[in-house]
Amino acid sequence: MHETAIVEGLMRILEEQAAQHRVTRILSVTVKVGRLRAVEPQQLIACFEMFAEGTVAECARLVIDSMPVRARCKACKMEFEVPRFRFECPGCAGGDVAVIQGQELYIESFEAGSG
Amino acid sequence: MCDNCGCSITDANRHLVENDRHTIQVLEDLLHENDQQADHNRSHFDELGIFAVNIMSGPGSGKTSLLEATIHALPPGLRLAVIEGDLETENDAERIRRHGVPAVQITTGMACHLDAHMVHKALDQINLKAVDILFIENVGNLVCPASFDIGQHSNVLLLSVTEGDDKPAKYPVMVRAADQMLITKIDLLPYIEEFSVDRARAAVRDIRSDLPVTEVSAKTGHGLEPWLEWLTAMSAMRRTMARRQRRSHDYVARQAR
Ligand SMILES: Nc1nc2c(ncn2[C@@H]2O[C@H](COP(=O)(O)OP(=O)(O)OP(=O)(O)O)[C@@H](O)[C@H]2O)c(=O)[nH]1
Ligand SMILES: [Mg+2]
Ligand SMILES: [Zn+2]
Numbered sequence: 001m002h003e004t005a006i007v008e009g010l011m012r013i014l015e016e017q018a019a020q021h022r023v024t025r026i027l028s029v030t031v032k033v034g035r036l037r038a039v040e041p042q043q044l045i046a047c048f049e050m051f052a053e054g055t056v057a058e059c060a061r062l063v064i065d066s067m068p069v070r071a072r073c074k075a076c077k078m079e080f081e082v083p084r085f086r087f088e089c090p091g092c093a094g095g096d097v098a099v100i101q102g103q104e105l106y107i108e109s110f111e112a113g114s115g
Numbered sequence: 116m117c118d119n120c121g122c123s124i125t126d127a128n129r130h131l132v133e134n135d136r137h138t139i140q141v142l143e144d145l146l147h148e149n150d151q152q153a154d155h156n157r158s159h160f161d162e163l164g165i166f167a168v169n170i171m172s173g174p175g176s177g178k179t180s181l182l183e184a185t186i187h188a189l190p191p192g193l194r195l196a197v198i199e200g201d202l203e204t205e206n207d208a209e210r211i212r213r214h215g216v217p218a219v220q221i222t223t224g225m226a227c228h229l230d231a232h233m234v235h236k237a238l239d240q241i242n243l244k245a246v247d248i249l250f251i252e253n254v255g256n257l258v259c260p261a262s263f264d265i266g267q268h269s270n271v272l273l274l275s276v277t278e279g280d281d282k283p284a285k286y287p288v289m290v291r292a293a294d295q296m297l298i299t300k301i302d303l304l305p306y307i308e309e310f311s312v313d314r315a316r317a318a319v320r321d322i323r324s325d326l327p328v329t330e331v332s333a334k335t336g337h338g339l340e341p342w343l344e345w346l347t348a349m350s351a352m353r354r355t356m357a358r359r360q361r362r363s364h365d366y367v368a369r370q371a372r
């Protein structure tokens with residue numbers, strides 16, 4: 001359940017941001033989560049609903065923007081989406097690749113209302 | 116009150132709330148606090164030339180047994196210390212202390228992984244000036260520990276032959292995070308015909324072609340040499356880097372005078 005630690009981080013950011021922008025209600029929150037983070041979306045949402053209770057983010061919708069894994073081949077420089085964690089270049093069949101997307105774990109934005 | 120959770124947005128007043136809807140961009144890392152603490156831990160290690168190794172595997176793959184075998188097999192000049200992570204018990208740290216190596220137990224309770232703050236607290240209980248290699252045995256779990264930087268320099272992933280050769284494919288994130296992989300309990304291979312070392316290696320190669328994989332038995336000591344050589348070389352490199360860093364600090368300080 002590393003989702004709890006992630007949501008704790010998220011709640012801390014939301015409360016700081018809400019105070020700073022004088023926001024009294026948060027309607028939705030968008031987070032970017034790379035597939036290499038092994039985060040379970042349903043668990044993240046369940047955890048968020050629990051932690052948000054009694055805060056400015058109560059009832060807010062958590063939108064999870066799941067980022068597929070992408071890599072660049074070091075040999076032939078081709079960029080490609082990595083299907084099912086098979087890190088093999090479709091161009092030259094090389095295995096020496098650098099991950100260029102899929103490690104994300106950050107809050108992109110939130111929607112505020114004042115109701 | 117809404118039906119779902121008792122907050123005060125209802126269908127009747129939702130439009131009021133939504134009227135002054137606006138989006139605020141944030142772009143902040145969710146594990147920012149942990150990552151900062153991890154960098155802080157690493158700076159302690161770097162300053163003192165300590166090589167910090169995070170050992171990860173599923174429950175019971177032989178992490179503590181590997182450490183016990185390693186303590187006996189490493190050249191005597193190297194000074195070791197161990198941080199043990201476990202959900203509940205003190206057992207693993209006690210096993211290590213029996214071999215004369217300082218060990219601190221962290222019991223994580225509910226958390227199925229170590230985080231950088233827990234490790235930092237444990238560092239207080241170790242005389243870091245007398246350590247060359249710090250082993251951190253993470254909680255037995257093939258998912259969560261990979262998400263948390265604890266300040267280590269390298270990740271070691273263990274897979275025992277009793278767990279099945281399909282595990283690398285099932286836990287690719289762990290395999291991606293690893294710098295070294297050990298297939299453990301290799302002495303049991305004759306009894307477990309279902310486990311194919313070639314299949315396990317092929318599954319690892321698909322995910323991470325350059326990951327070094329070694330077969331070892333903590334029980335018989337078989338196959339430990341490459342692992343021991345790697346530890347020795349990495350430790351030497353860390354000490355050299357720390358010495359160089361100290362020299363350049365001294366130089367800058369002298370110039371400033
Ligand atoms: N035959 C054999 N058994 C081993 C070997 N290494 C460990 N074991 C056994 O496997 C069991 C678990 O070993 P541990 O070293 O406690 O494993 P661990 O990964 O530290 O376990 P947790 O910390 O509880 O996750 C013990 O009964 C060990 O005796 C090995 O190389 N060969
Ligand atoms: Mg153990
Ligand atoms: Zn966890």
Ligand SMILES: [Zn+2]
Pocket residue numbers: 073074075076077078089090091092093094
């Ligand atoms: Zn290529």
